[in-house]
Amino acid sequence: MTVIVANDVPPAVRGLLKRWFVEPRPNVFVGTVNKRVRKRVLEYVFRNSPNLGLLVLNSDNSQQGFNVESFGETDRLPVRVCGLNLIAEKWDGVSEEETG
Numbered sequence: 001m002t003v004i005v006a007n008d009v010p011p012a013v014r015g016l017l018k019r020w021f022v023e024p025r026p027n028v029f030v031g032t033v034n035k036r037v038r039k040r041v042l043e044y045v046f047r048n049s050p051n052l053g054l055l056v057l058n059s060d061n062s063q064q065g066f067n068v069e070s071f072g073e074t075d076r077l078p079v080r081v082c083g084l085n086l087i088a089e090k091w092d093g094v095s096e097e098e099t100g
Contacts, residue, residue: 001030001032002029002031002032002038003028003029003030003057003058004017004028005055005056005074005076006027006029006052006054007073008027010052013044013045013048014027016044020037046072050072052071053072053073053074055070055076055078055087056070056071063083063084077089
C-alpha cells in the first residue's frame with residue numbers, strides 16, 4: 001500500500017494521481033501500486049510540478065511494515081529514531097542531514 005500526502009496539488013497532477021489512488025481527504029492519496037508504478041507516478045508528478053512537497057509512505061519488509069520518504073518542502077519531517085520511522089511536525093535544533 002502507498003499513501004501520498006501532498007501540499008497544494010495542481011488540478012492536472014491531482015487528476016493523474018486519482019487514476020491509481022483514491023483521495024479520502026484533499027491532497028491525501030491512498031492506493032496499492034507496485035514499486036515501478038509508484039516510481040513512474042512520482043517522476044511524472046515532479047516533472048509537472050517541481051515545487052510540490054510530498055510525504056510518501058509505502059509498504060516494505062521492515063519491522064514497522066512501512067517506509068517514509070519526503071520529497072520537496074513539506075510541513076512534516078520524517079525522522080528515524082531507534083530504527084522506527086516517525087513524523088516530526090516541529091523539531092527545533094535538528095537539521096535534515098542529522099535525521100537522514
